[in-house]
Structure formats: structure tokens, C-alpha cells
Amino acid sequence: MDLQPSIDVTSPDQYSAGTPTPAAIVAGEVPASEAPRPLSAFDMFSIGIGPSSSHTVGPMRAGLAFSTELCALPDYSHLSHVTIDLFGSLGATGRGHNTDRAVLLGLAGYDPETVSIETVESLIPQIASSGRLPFAGGREIPFDIESDIRFLPRTVLSYHVNALTITAYAGESLILERTYYSVGGGFVMAQTNNDPEHPEIASLASAQETTGMCTPAPYPFSTAAQLLAQCARSGLSIAEVVRANELSARSEVALDTYLDQIAHTMFHAIEAGISSTGILPGGLDVPRRANALAAQLRARAEKAFSAGERRGWAGVMQDPLRAMDWVNLYALAVNEENAAGHRIVTAPTNGAAGVIPAVLGYLVAFCPEAGASFPDFSPSNLAGISELPLDESSESASCRRASIHEFLLAATAIGALIKTNASIAGAEVGCQGEVGSASAMAAAGLTQALGGTPQQVENAAEIAMEHSLGLTCDPVGGLVQIPCIERNAIAAVKAINAARMALWGDGRHTVSLDVAIETMRQTGNDMLSKYKETSAGGLAVNVVEC
Template sequence: MALSVFDLYSVGIGPSSSHTVGPMRAARRFTELLHDEGLLDSVQRVRAELFGSLGATGHGHGSDKAVLLGLEGEDPATVDTDRTDERVDRIREQGALLLGGKHPITFDTTADLVLHRRRSLPAHPNGMTFCALGPGGGTLAERTYYSVGGGFVVDESATGADRVVADVTPVRFPFASAAELLAHCAREGLPISSVVLANELSWRSEEEVRAGLLQLWSVMRACVERGTRRDGVLPGGLRVPRRAPALHRELSAETADGDPLRIMDWVNLFALAVNEENASGGRIVTAPTNGAAGIVPAVLHYYTRFVPGADDDGVVRFLLTAAAIGMLFKQNASISGAEVGCQGEVGSACSMAAGALAEVLGGTPEQVENAAEVGIEHNLGLTCDPVGGLVQIPCIERNAVASVKAINAARLALRGDGSHKVTLDKAIKTMRDTGRDMKTKYKETARGGLAVNVIEC
């Protein structure tokens, strides 16, 4: 199976790649199926059912809204994030929607959109079923989809916990493990970023790869900028205040005072800004997920702002290297909090950012792999227990802490020679095994941990 960098990174809408981006894509895919099979104009009613983690925390993650927008033909990368609430309110008030953006049907958001809090589908915790009914109530089409993390959506033909539909495109340097990736680097005398770039050329030109990655970086920068401007509280019953704007004002007003840890405050700011935007349904980049979307941008901002000689070439190399590490998690474990807990989201992102920073700071492939291993090793066992089912507590702070941890992991690795006892492959396998052993209540169901020990007010 081949994965492109642009499979791993995608522009989407908050607050969750698996619970918002995935359901929107699945609903849109279902409408496209109806159109392609010539059934769209015959549909009189659509019923959508969300199961497992989607059903348990879907309201807090905006899954219900995402499904409605997807049924109207919206895409997470292009939907107007400033009008989503208005659109959803209209559907609920009128009891109708435009299926595929074209065909009007009645839609009762209470009866036709069901979130099952205690029922699951077999292949993955994030399952959903869509059924289109025609005249007389007969079934025209029915499909089941799974949102398997990072915005990836598969159907029943791709069963398996975290699988994507196989891309059989041949690449120059195929790798399914960190060991294979390092072997390519050693044999060819290439850094990890160059190995990934060579593979990307199977899909697009080098100029297109570079332009696409710099566009993603532009979206990340814009997200941080928005996050530092918007005061107020985050949506949802917790009424969590936005902290990034005030912190930005404080840091911008301060003069250099010799505080050796002041840079850490800026890194915290970058991560907080992204994840507060994500929590409010803003535009973000999955890196590799929404819940962990602040870590790669925060560490990349650290590189461009505080590392002498940082440039666009470094940004491209950073994102390529981070993607290589993310692919290993995607293929050999999971990046879904509903499947393996937050170690699969924040842990994977911390590992990606640590390895990427090590490369752009001059690390060898072995040091990069070491940094990535440190990044995940010290996130093993991390649970996903969002208070109120919202991607706010502990998610936002967790991104800030993991961003600093990624920088530390890179620095630890760069002070060594790349040799270490625990390989990245072993750490990824351990994360997968730990996720399998973890109780369901700690995997994005809001039925354990902080989610039950913190009172919603």
C-alpha cells in the first residue's frame, strides 16, 4: 500500500478529523454515489446512523453537523466555516435539506439522524450507515463507512481497524517500517525527506509537491494568526476561555529579559492558537489528525521563527519527514483516538514533529528515527477522555505540552549518535498493543478518565 504525503495532510474543519472531517466526507461520498447511480432525484428521505465513538461523543465533536453539511454536498476543505452553524440551523428549522446541493428532501434531524451511544459496528469504533429511501419507503441505496482517523474514510470493502483503500501506485522507495526507511537512506545516501520526495514523484512533479506543502504551511500559519486574534470562549457547555490572544499580546509586549525559557511560551502559544481554532470549528490541517493538529504547526513555527537559517526548503523537508513518520503510524498502528486513545493522535504528532525537527536541524536519518521514537515512547498509554465529549479539555493543553516535548526529543536525539535500545518500529508496535488493551471508556467515548471526573458547568 502506498501513501502520499497529501493523504496524510489535508485541509479540513474542526473540531475532529475522525468525528467531523470523516463524517462529512462519508456523507458527501454517499450523495455522490446516489448521483453516479442515477438515484439522486428519486430520493425522498435519507436516514443516517452513527455508532460507537461517533455516537457517544458526536454531538460534542460536531459529527451531526458534519453529516448534514456533507449530505448537502459540502467538502471539509472548502466549506465556509463562518456559515456552518447558520446552515445547520436552517436545516433543523425547515426540516429539509438539499441532497448533494441539488435535490430537496425532507429531513427530520431528530428521526433521520441517530447517534447510537452504546452500539458499535464491527470493523472500527467510528462507524456510520446511510440509507436512501425512495417512493413508498423502499430502500434505494445503503452504505456503511468507517472514519478511521485523520479524515480517512473507508467503506465495508476495506474492513480492518485502520486501513485505507490500497493505492497500488509503484513508488521508488517503498517502506512499511522505519527499518526499511533507514535502509533506503543508508543505501542511497539520502535523508528521509529526500526518500519521501522521490516517492511523491510517482503522483506529481517536484514543483507540485513543493507548492502543495508550502500551501499547507500557509494554511497552518493562517490558523495560528486567526487563533491569536479571536477572544472570547469556545463553543460548548464548558465555556472554556480562549487563551491564545491574551498570551500573544503579553509576549508581543515583553522585551527580552534573559528568560531562557521564553521561547517555550511562544511554542505553547502556537499550539494553543491552532487547537482553539480547531475547537471552534475553524480551518485547520490534519497533522495527522485534528485533535493533534497544533503540534506539527507549533514546532514548525519554532523552526521558522527561532532557528537561524530557516527557509522554505527547510519547511518542505520538515513536512516530508514528518509525513514519513506519520505513514508508519497509520500503516502499522493507528492515528485514531477512538481505536488506541490519544497516544495515537498526540503521540503520533509528537513523534512526527520530533523527527522532522531533528532532520532540519541537521540530524542523520538515525538521529531522526531516534527523535521520533522518543516522541512516541513518552506518550505511550495516553488516554482519550475529552470532558463533555468536546475537543477542549485536556486536548488543547495536551498539544502545547507535546509540542515542547517534541522539541526536547529532537534535542536529546541530536546529542546522541542515533543508536538506542528501543526502535521506532518497536515503539509503534507497543502503541498498537497498548491501544488494544486499553478499555473502551478511555478511547474517545467520554465514559472514563477526566470525562467523568470533571463536572461540566
């Protein structure tokens, strides 16, 4: 288990009301059209733990923010008791999404990007056996998991369906109470007054985020039409527009290092998922499949029938759809890691975390534009994906790195449009906002990396989004397993198909990406709450839990 982290009370996260922070833009507190810059790759991709960005990463950040604020108060030395209330969707599926564990990890001082998996898996058993919560700053307080955490699914606060309140006491006296709203993708808003009917809302943001968002971008855009217009005026690709905007707020080294880190984490999640076996936690007895599938794909030639017999589809080495099998593998591997609560990249959510890595894996394993030599090259071992040199020591490595960066930057543009004009949260718009958004981002990224024009990139994203409309979020048992894991694989293949369709066209199409995004928003608003991450309808009530 990690050493108990120390809390830096001199520079806590800020509660910024009305400031154009990423969380404020996502939550709609600051209109995207009034923000000085679009959301960044640093906002769209973040490293964290599974299984949910809104129900795990966000609540963990809320817990850490609460403990940081509390540690700076004079009465902290008298802290005796803490309670946690989980409302709405957090209350409905919080057990399956490990929301309780996430908040406790945050209160104990851990950050979702850096906490070790050993600590993640050992904290709840430790608290259950000792009856004490190792609070931030080295203190321990009595804590009863059964009574001090309350799941209140029928209580929905007016500001957002994903809400939690943390309260700290010194004996009978209140020290601090905060209500937080996890608005999707790990972003968190905080309530700064105690009136639930008329909440005053501020974004939870670091000083770095606040500073970055206040720097005007050279190529601002809040719609796809504006993005295409910026490309037309500047002669830049979508990826180049995003890069120029990024470099107006940070150094090129910082940007490229972060993109490398995101890609490495995605590929490591693929490797970890392929390497792991067993049953996923949560009680559904869902077996991990990636390891067995990888073995089958590596032994594909052995599936051929004996001499003189007709060969089967699975034994044909040059099966024209064999790349799809590997894409399925990559997506399954990442989402099994996510379901296990392990480290992945929120892209743009945890429930959809396997889509972009799977399509990125397809790019580097099968596309010559990224240095692959298909059909001669086959990702027949883990080195085909996980051990990718992203430095510029060789021409192929430099080509691969550039392709990966172009992919992620173009995906950033599309994700930013969806986040700010609709939603990526399953609790708000269903799964169309999660895997639908990820599929659109992946389609755009792949189209960009394969040399597509801005119009083709926008077209690819629109195709993927249009054909994700109406997807419900109905996780069985409140777990991010059924249908989530397989759905990521389907969405990844859809993204590749959308990219290829767009690349064969000239970018002209009837339905614009802006229209598809607005349609997704309207569809989500019309969707019954039982289909929006409450496990009260759909597959969640028709699949018998064993």
C-alpha cells in the first residue's frame, strides 16, 4: 500500500465561480462560445482508475478536495467523524461503480492519476477490519462503512444527477460540509452555499487549469462549423489547429510529453488486459476474455484444418477482417482493466475508455501511415502494441509518434465540441454520450492520421456519432461490464468504418457534426432516467444477476 500522502494546504484546488475553467465549461456555467479557448487535450484525456469517470474519478477528486480544504482549517485537529451521502445516479449505481471506495481514497489523500492499484484494492478491507479511516495528513478517525456512507438514489439534487455531500464533525459540531457534482469525464463542480434549491456553484480546478483557460487561443472555436472555418482561413489541418491552440498556453515539450504519456498509458492498459486472467469483480462472474482471445489470434494458423480439408475462416492468415479481431482484442483488454478498477485513460470517459486505444492500436499495427507494414506485419506478440518507441531515434518511430499525436489532437477537437455542446455523461444522455462520443473522437483521429482533410475528419466524426444516437446506459448490476465491455469493441470497429467511409468521400455530406451533436443532446434530454446510468431499465432489469 502507498505511504500515507501528505496534503499541500498552501495550494489547494480553487473554487472558481464564473471563471472559464474546463469544469465550468463542461457544466455549462460558462458558455463555450464565451470561453477564450476550447477544451484541451489535457482536459479530454486524463489518467485515472476505473470503472467510471463520473462515478469513480470525479468522486475521488471531490474527496481529495474536501480533505485538502479541511486540513487547512483550525478545527481540523478536533476532527472526529465524517459522513458521505451519495445522491441520484451516484446512489443508484455507486456500489457497482466503486463510488464509496473512490471517495474514501480521496479523503485519505490519494489522487486517481498516481494511486497504486494495491492501495485501491486494499483500502476498503483495511477500513472494514480496523473501523478507522486513514485520513489525509496522517490522521485516523473512526469510520463505519455501513452507516457512514449513505446511498440515496431517490434523492436527486436540482443542479445535477451525480451529487455527493461530505460532512466533517468535531463531536457534535459541524466543521465543514461540501456538496460536489461530478459532471462527467472526471470534472467536478462544488456548491459553495448550503441552499440545495438555489445552489451557488463553482468549479473545482487547479491554478494551472484556471491560468491555461484564461489564455486566449489563436484559433478559437465552439462549433464544428467554426472549426472548419478556422482550418479554411489558416490552411491548417484540424490537428494543427489544436496544436497551435495548445502551444499558446504551454510549451511544445509539455504538450508532446503529455501526449506520449497518454499513448503509453493506453498501450500499457492493453498489455495489462491481455496479460490478465480470472473473473472480474462485482458478483456477475464475468470472465476476462482478452487473454484467451490473444492466444487464439496468435495461434490463428493452427486453426486451419488438416491437409486435404477445407480451411475455416479463423485459420486464414490473410482473412480480410483479421484486423478487426485485433481491434476487438484491444478494446476488450482495456475495458476489462477498467472494470477491475485498474489504471486507464479517461477518453473521454472510463466507460468508453477502450474505444480510442483500440483504434490507436489499429493505426500503429496495421496502417503504413504510422509505420506499420501490413500485410507483412502482424501484432503477433505484445511488443506489437505495448512496447512502442515514441522517441525520434528511428524514422519509423518518428513516423509512429507523429501519427499518434495527430490522432490524439484531432480527437481532442471533436471531444471538446461534444463535451461543450451536449454531454459525455451516461447519467445525462445515456451511452450515446459515452461510447458514441469516443467513437466519433476515434473516427476523427484515425481519419486525421491517415491524411484526411478537415472536411473528411468532421465527416468521420459525424458518421460515428449519427449511428450511435439513442444508445442507452443500462449497466447490469450497476457494474461497468455488461454491456459496456463488448460495446467498446463494437464502437471501435464502427469508428474505423466511419473513417474509411469518410476517406473514400470528398467531405461533403448532408448531416453536419453540429447537427448530430445537437440531436444527441436532445435525444438524451428526452431519454427516461431509467436508461441513464441508474440500472433501473433495459438490460439492467432483464438480465438475471447470478
